[in-house]
Amino acid sequence: MRFMSSRMDSFPKCSVCQQQFTLNGPAPYLLPCLHVVCETCVTSAAGGVISCSTCQREVNLTDTHFQKDVVRQKEIFHLTVKHRPTELLCTHEDDGNQAVCWCQDCEDLLCEYCQNMHSNFKVTRSHVVQNFADLEPTFWTVQNFCSIHKYEPLYLFDKSCRKLICARCRIEDHVDHEVEKVDVAAETLTQQLEYHKNELSTLQTRHQAYMQSIRQGTESTDATHNSLKENIRHIFQSLRSQLDQREKDILIDLENHTKETKATQHALLTACEEDKKTCTRVLDYINNVFLFASKSDILGLERYVGEMTRTCLDTAAPQTYAVPTAVFNTNSLSKLKATVSGFGAILTMDMDGKSEIIADRGTQTDDDFMADVEMKHKMDMEELKTKIDSDEKHIESLTKLSDKLNSEIESLKSRIDEKEAIEKKDAKTIDFLLGVTGVVGECDVHLLKTGAVDRSFMLKCIPLKYDKDRVNLDCVHINTEGDLVNSKPGTRPAGEGRLKKYEGTCSTAPLLMDGCPQYWEVENRVSLDKPLPKTWLILEVGVCREEQRDVTHWIGRRPHSYCMIVSHCTTHSGICRKIWKEGKRVLHLPDTLPNTAGASHTLHYGVVYDGARKKIVFIDVKEKKVMSTLDNVDCSEPLWPMFGVYNAHLLTVSMRLVVGSDINMTEEKKAMIVKSLS
Structure with a gap:
């Protein structure tokens, strides 16, 4: 029974429902953490979120494209051949006979009859047929054909689209793309996987050395404890009648100190063991990749394996453990x-x-x-x-x-x-850097990388200001506190050049084009008087070219514009945040605040503009996370910051600019910005 149980345990399990995978059961899908989830759990995930029970990592289905775990599919096949061969039936004629071998070229299970027929046909005579007893893990080299152009082999890899293509695809839809042969692309990524394997092997050795160091530290702590205990007893022998109670107190302190020290060491050891397990798991998976994955499979795995490798390396423990040594303080003993x-x-x-x-x-x-x-x-x-x-x-x-x-x-x-x-x-x-860039006045400068004499690593908290002369006074105004409010002013001062369609205003000047990342924030106080219908707007913050500033009441659908809006959403029946780029929506984040009368909230957002890297980043300051990073931004002409507030008959919006030295630039925020720009 124990042998049967060990064979059953060798089959992979779903990281959500814990059900074992079978050859004919739900297909395995690969999570970004390299754990596996079954197709049933993917299609029935509550709220569109999958929670991995192994590492507690949550994955949003709307943000992540799952792919089938071909490595584990082939692993399940080999485990079934090894431990459950009676479950394998002939797939060639589907006659219900017991399969005895596998044709690698046809990807068919064959019974004895079909095997004999297979060997006699001229077309299949040269196929690689393996009996179950001789079947060993290896990568399969079955020729893949194009799903668009039938019978055209997929022998090219499009580096731009990240997909396999055939010769006809190359001259039709992918003519301007950078391509290379599958063998060349797979060889490059195979070398990268080999590099990951070597790094993880080194890290695993480092974990072992660190754990051994901790164990030695525990032994040293015990030895120190025994030595100090004996020393304490020796000191108190001559004063036993008067100092017994003091001795007991100090011994208790020693026990507590030792327990705390050992508890800390135990916690470090446990954490390191978990890191080692993760490292071992990733390493085992890479070994399985080399055993089971084809070159085309490897192309889809590098992102996941690389991310988990970087996670392991980022949490790497030091080589040795510095043992905290206790001493007995005999101050005033003399x-x-x-x-x-x-x-x-x-x-x-x-x-x-x-x-x-x-x-x-x-x-x-x-x-x-x-x-x-x-x-x-x-x-x-x-x-x-x-x-x-x-x-x-x-x-x-x-x-x-x-x-x-x-x-x-x-x-x-x-x-x-x-x-x-x-x-x-x-x-x-x-x-x-201040001398080079000429930054003066209210502009605060922060180095994103310590000691870097490089404009691209210097973040400017620029002194943006609302352009009071361009405020659309038909819809909004700037109050006495300097905030942009979604209501008409009591009086309308005369002036030329005001915005007529855009419900808000712009900055007094465009963003600088000096190669330095620039940053500003907006803090919004929002109160709903009535529930919002349809897709009505609350606020907008973003940038656009000069000619797009007053074309419509918001800039999101215009070319050369990049923005984040907060509005009602008919899809989620609530308030959502949406990111727009060049007139197209690229991200949809639900449930910023409830869509009910009387609801109020403070929304705090940050914007990073990096002309050198051609990126714009939108940050939720309150949630301390990056909402979206827009790449390939057209920075060939100056871009103007834009600020919009909407629908005064349904809600109240007050938008305050947070700029320059008023921005609380924490190390956590800088690290978040560095990561989004890298």
Whole structure:
């Protein structure tokens, strides 16, 4: 029974429903974390989100395109051949006979009869047919044919579309694309997988060394514990009658300190074991790729394997563990012993101090009294000698501790000097960049990469301002606090050049074209008076060319425009965020706030414009995440920041610009921006 159970456990399981995969059951699909999910769970996922029970990672089905896990499909086939051969029936004639072999070229299971027929036909005589007993894992080289042009082999890989194409596809729909032969593309990615494998093998060795270091640290902690315990007992032997309670307290402190230290080490060991498991899993999967995947399969796997490899490397533990060593603080011990050693000495006493001695002498002879004094003096001398010996040992221990502390102080000074040097270098770098780019006034500058003298790594929090002379006063106005509000002003000052169609305003000047990333934020206070119908807008923030600023009431559907809008959505029956690029919607994020009367919310968004990298990034500041990164932005002409607020008869919107030094630029926010621009 144990053998049967081990064979059953060898089959892969779905990471959601935990059901084992079978050859004729639901197909396995590959998650970005390299775990596997069955087709049933993919099609029935609640809320469009799949949660991997193995690593607790959630995957949004609307943002992720799942592909079949061809590696595990072939693994399941080989496991079925090895452990459940009776389940394999002939697929050549579908006659229900027991299959005995596999044709790699036809991808058919054959019974004995079909095998004989297969070997006799001239067309199939040269096919590779393997008996189940001889079947070993290997990649299959079956020729794939184009789904558009029948019988045309797929032997080219389109690097632009990331797909296999045939010769006719190459001269028709893919004529201007960069292509190369499948063998060449697969060889390149195979080398990349080999590189990932070597890196993960090295990381696995590092995990093992780190775990061994932690175990040695635990042993060292136990040894230190035993040594200190013995030392404590030795110190308190001479003062047991008066210091028993103190000894118990210190022993309890030692036990607690040891438990905390070992608990920390256990936590580190557990975390490292989990990291090692993840590393081993990815490494095993790569090994299976080499066993089961064809060259065309490898092309679709590199993104997942590369992402998991980078995740493993980003969470890599150090090579060794620095063991925190405990010491027993004997501060004031010498003073305490000096006080004890002076107690009970033979002194010249006055009459008031002789009462006890005289009372004792009342029952003793002079010889007895002198013998008692001599004995007491002798005991005092022995005790004093013992304490002096103990003091010498502790002085030696303190000397060693002092040397260690001096060494640590020197090391700390060296670190402080190094940190000050880095800070001075950063300050000089910022001064240099400020001089090069001419940034003055309210503009705040932040280095995205420490010590980098490069404009592309310098983030400007630019001093944007609403253009009060271009505000569309038919729909919106700027209040006394300087916020853009979705209502008409009490008075309408005269002025030429105001926006007439766009329900909002633009900045006073276009974005700079100096190669430096630029950043600004908008904080919006939104209150719904009535539920929004259809796809009515709440607000918009984005950029566009000068000629697109006043074509319509919002810029999203116009060419050379890039924006994020908040509006009602008929698809989700709620309030959604949508990202638009060049007149096309590229992202749809539901449920920003409820679409109910009286609902209010503060919406805080950030925008990054990087002309050098041709990117625009939209950030949800409150949720601390990047909503979308738009690539290939047309930066050939200046772009103008735009701000829109809408539908005063249904809701109230107040949009405040957060710019320059008012922006709270945390390290977490900088890291998020760096990741989105990389």
